[in-house]
Amino acid sequence: SQELEQSPQSLIVQEGKNLTINCTSSKTLYGLYWYKQKYGEGLIFLMMLQKGGEEKSHEKITAKLDEKKQQSSLHITASQPSHAGIYLCGADNIGSNYQLIWGAGTKLIIKP
């Protein structure tokens, strides 16, 4: 079965610094989703990637899917306190029409 591994599990970054979170799959990714969760709250959709080499940006957040479609990265430039939270990657479960499989999440703390 397909598994998603996120790294790091947690990250403490000084405000203003850049950071990267990774999501690695044991199998080819056909749809990769990034979500952000503020502590104890719901998940907010950030971006979806489907094609090898695809890159999308929204404000200071950039997500990429590698050419082999087995790894995605989420890069935050000039981090701000509003970026703090838990970032989760989800991927299409090939054996199901609608189900997603999920990484365990990366907890991001921004130090002022």
Added chain:
Amino acid sequence: EAQVTQNPRYLITVTGKKLTVTCSQNMNHEYMSWYRQDPGLGLRQIYYSMNVEVTDKGDVPEGYKVSRKEKRNFPLILESPSPNQTSLYFCASSGSGRKQFFGPGTRLTVL
């Protein structure tokens, strides 16, 4: 506004007392799902539903029930809650694409 709503947001109960967490979506989505989130374990799917009257078990269905009598509603039922069901619960829905829309979460504590 397109959204998924859950109620209650917070619930403290005692072992064995039946409870229902409601979930409703206004986007006419066919697919709905329940997850629980626990520290270090990420999101684990409890049950999902592909359409009205069609439900199936996810990864951790023990101790839970669901029903899908209407397209917009997908309640989660705990017939006899136990302390190991203390968790943060999320309802989600999805339409023709696989992007899932999440509710705000229900934090359940079972004493």
